[in-house]
Amino acid sequence: MFTNEYLTKVYTKLEKQYPFEPEFLQAVKEVFTSIEPAIEKHPEYVKHNIIERIVEPERVIQFRISWMDDNGNVQVNRGWRIQSNSAIGPYKGGLRLHPSVNQSILKFLAFEQIFKNSLTGLPMGGGKGGSDFDPKGKSDAEVMRFCQSFMTELFRHIGPETDVPAGDIGVGAREVGYLFGQYKRLANEFTGVLTGKAICSGGSLVRKQATGYGLLYFMDAYLKDNGMSFDGAKVVISGSGNVAIYAAEKAMELGATVIAMSDSNGYVHDPAGIQLDVIKQLKEVERKRISEYVKAVPTATYTEGCKNIWTVPCDVALPCATQNEIDLASAEILVKNGCKAVGEGANMPSTIEACKCFQDNGVLFGPAKAANAGGVACSGLEMTQNHQNMAWSAKQVDETLHGIMNDIYKKCVDAAETYGKPGDMILGANIAGFIKVADAMVWQGVSY
Numbered sequence: 001m002f003t004n005e006y007l008t009k010v011y012t013k014l015e016k017q018y019p020f021e022p023e024f025l026q027a028v029k030e031v032f033t034s035i036e037p038a039i040e041k042h043p044e045y046v047k048h049n050i051i052e053r054i055v056e057p058e059r060v061i062q063f064r065i066s067w068m069d070d071n072g073n074v075q076v077n078r079g080w081r082i083q084s085n086s087a088i089g090p091y092k093g094g095l096r097l098h099p100s101v102n103q104s105i106l107k108f109l110a111f112e113q114i115f116k117n118s119l120t121g122l123p124m125g126g127g128k129g130g131s132d133f134d135p136k137g138k139s140d141a142e143v144m145r146f147c148q149s150f151m152t153e154l155f156r157h158i159g160p161e162t163d164v165p166a167g168d169i170g171v172g173a174r175e176v177g178y179l180f181g182q183y184k185r186l187a188n189e190f191t192g193v194l195t196g197k198a199i200c201s202g203g204s205l206v207r208k209q210a211t212g213y214g215l216l217y218f219m220d221a222y223l224k225d226n227g228m229s230f231d232g233a234k235v236v237i238s239g240s241g242n243v244a245i246y247a248a249e250k251a252m253e254l255g256a257t258v259i260a261m262s263d264s265n266g267y268v269h270d271p272a273g274i275q276l277d278v279i280k281q282l283k284e285v286e287r288k289r290i291s292e293y294v295k296a297v298p299t300a301t302y303t304e305g306c307k308n309i310w311t312v313p314c315d316v317a318l319p320c321a322t323q324n325e326i327d328l329a330s331a332e333i334l335v336k337n338g339c340k341a342v343g344e345g346a347n348m349p350s351t352i353e354a355c356k357c358f359q360d361n362g363v364l365f366g367p368a369k370a371a372n373a374g375g376v377a378c379s380g381l382e383m384t385q386n387h388q389n390m391a392w393s394a395k396q397v398d399e400t401l402h403g404i405m406n407d408i409y410k411k412c413v414d415a416a417e418t419y420g421k422p423g424d425m426i427l428g429a430n431i432a433g434f435i436k437v438a439d440a441m442v443w444q445g446v447s448y
């Protein structure tokens, strides 16, 4: 399976233990495939059994969330917090509200978060949480009652020095506000226990834009290093949520034309360039479907089914919706149509086979752990501001974010070179993220 015997042994055991967690196993496999040279070089990781320890979350908390809908019916959902690894700092990672949420998806996200947070250079461990609650079609009052019930259980497990959740799919400013309000009430303290807060309650400027902007900062450095740029490039972006919108905004600022965007129902193709103010109005204000875009912009076309967005020819593809949205068939179409670079804004949006296809065909590939780390990096800056009781200017946050993304890019390039595979950004990101956490675990002894 892997050429390294130790990794094979741990993975085989994991497969037996968690046969019903395919996303988690996929995320682990992707990391194991690329950290082999680091394991060979550092026998202390084997001696301290770091690998078997790092794949097992320190804590998996599962709970019931009961809440009352607008018709007076009692609804029940399942909630989780996966506290994956605290070797380099308090658990940190978002909360996802989507009907597809289950333990496998949250464990994969929490596992990836360990390495992503490490890459930022900030002291943050890995965590993730969420619920199978679907915010779509719910009233504000229903979302509030759900969030309050969710936090009523979660609050005892988190804290500004323990575990600091944030947003993810289905959790934006509205949800973070309801969660924060309930935490404050239960804990009787006003602290930076969540990030992604509103500016009026200790949030950071630029947090909303950070994942999308960060993705573009990372890919911009990557393109330039390879003699290309966003200027004049045609860009396709999946999704039309938080990450996608601000990736599109920065891509346009850098001179690109964004020609297609999607939601879970379908995609719009606008060869003249997507009008972002229309998307923002539909998605951020009215919470409507992307199909409505063509009413405002009749020259654009709408196609039902989001997967076919990858058939639109482009120079750069930025998957910013969800996991496994680019399979091998989609990757092959992108390559055939001349796509030169792929930057992952979503978490694990490309299957292992799709990643290999991009790399085999010389497509510049920015893996999620590195390329979308701008969101959590900015959350780290929000935590710093909260600890300082200070609010930084937008310029200060944005420049710091830009610097962090350039550093992450460089760390990946350097690690790929040091470990014998120059240009392999998947290997570079995984090893650079892993080493710091592994060293911290060795240093701290067998304490957990």
Ligand code: NDP
Binding pocket: 100, 167, 168, 169, 170, 171, 211, 238, 239, 240, 241, 242, 243, 244, 262, 263, 264, 265, 306, 320, 321, 322, 323, 345, 346, 347, 372, 373, 375, 376
């Ligand atoms: P949002 O909820 O704001 O937007 C998600 C977008 O993706 C929506 O357009 C949604 O469409 C679409 N989408 C969601 N699920 C699916 C699906 N199963 N199939 C197709 N499309 C889907 O989430 P974010 O923008 O915050 O997150 C997007 C991705 O980025 C996720 O993978 C997340 O983990 C990752 N990420 C987010 C960060 C952040 O700071 N927010 C940080 C780092 C990574 P619809 O409206 O129809 O549901």
